Amino acid sequence: MCSSLSSALSPSTVVTRLRAAGCVFAEDEAELLISAAQSPDALAAMVERRVVGLPLEHVIGWAEFCGLRIAVDAGVFVPRRRTEFLVAEAAALARPGAVVVDLCCGSGALGAALATALEGAELHAADIDPAAVRCARRNVGAVDGQVYEGDLYEPLPDALRGRVDVLLANTPYVPTEEIGLLPAEARIHEARVALDGGLDGLDVQRRVAAAAAQWLAPGGHLLVETSERQAPVTVETFAGNGLIPRVVTSDELYATVVVGTRPAGDPHAPE
Template sequence: MDSRKASLSFEKANCGGFHGGAIYTIIVNRLRAAGCVFAEDEAQLLISAARTPKDLTAMVDRRVAGLPLEHVIGWTKFCGLRIAVDPGIFVPRNRTEFLVRQAAALTRPGSVVVDLCCGSGALGAVLAAMQERIELYASDIDPAAVRCALRNVTAAGGYVYEGDLYEPLPVILQGHIDVLVANVPYVPTEAIGLLPPEARIHEARVALDGGTDGLDIQRRVAAEAPLWLAPGGHLLIETSEQQAPHTVEIFTHNGLIPQVAHSEELDATVVIGTKMQNKST
């Protein structure tokens, strides 16, 4: 949407005394003053998302106060799909599109796919859109994330469960998961304070904090993965380039065959662990 079309939404509306294109200009200036790098694009999104001038004013105020744009407008674009994102929910990062692409390459029609630590459910929802006829499950420990994921995952034909990692999943899935994606928190506890305010203040800490070395949740996921994966099934975890060698060690320790994939373009690193096929008798 270009700026002229965006401003036409409120051509005849009164918003703090400003009309039409003047609204757009005022919003852009406020966003720029607040440090928003993409002020023009954000202004267009805010105007298109607002139902009334009063809504628009409130939304701009929230954005200027530092609330993530995605939380203000209620959605984000991820892998070309519109994903609902409620306030406080982890916003899918662009680099995580690499994790989805790696998982999609391993997913076939009829695959059993699980999105662990699902947050908004973005990964599972996108995989379902990329590959039809998958059997999709997702889980998260945060009740707010589960409520958000229900909107995205159930729309994709999947199921969402609330609980700690594998605990809430149907037991019948043990030994039958073909693709297990886990964008687990991997920021070391002491580094949380170094994150941008939008993440540090407005996203749930449980979605960010990976423990002392950032690998606590990875260890727990990898330890139980062989029980849940089908023979030849894959566990995919996003990690940092610096942490990847340690993630490889964790996978190997738990009997998974590790492979590291990296994208310079997205500055993204994914470790893929494969469960060995059963030996033929």
């Protein structure tokens, strides 16, 4: 840290202000803010934004996800660490050169991380939120992927039907009546469309599952993140739409993922 920055706002002062604002990892956050600031005035402004409640990732402009630095613009859903489990499960199922689609992509973190882990992956991503699409184009473009704006499958190229090996869909799954219980960072500063899953939290997930078999290649996989409480309903939804479901969990990350596989011998022709 340069001396001019130090004299303007010391690390200990930054930590004190962050801790007083309720930041649990004040020391770590202070280090990130100081390293990201280009001037003493910039640091002061960043600390103020964080103190009044903006997510750290929106303040510094990026989030760490699967070892990558993912650009995260204001208002865009911040990728959660627990979702790294979904990417790891997808990577274990996929092969080099796989066709990957990331629906409800937000910043594009999942698709970018999976494409980074898979040699020669063909990546496509989509989101209905224009701000998310703009952000995702930076992250997905960095791994030679394409991003489309629109509702779920609607903007995807028709040529992808029946060709998708891995379909990632980190759909919103918070029940509408529980949105008010979320931390203020999410409730106030992230797009509601990225959080609100409808009455039981599974409205968008049902829509994804209903059309998945049309887009998946035989033997292809749909992966969604959900809660332990919601997983049984997700399993029923997948099975009802011709997918073979299974549930995988991570106690360490408190993550629940449901994987639905289109049977390899499925005679269904994409419509």
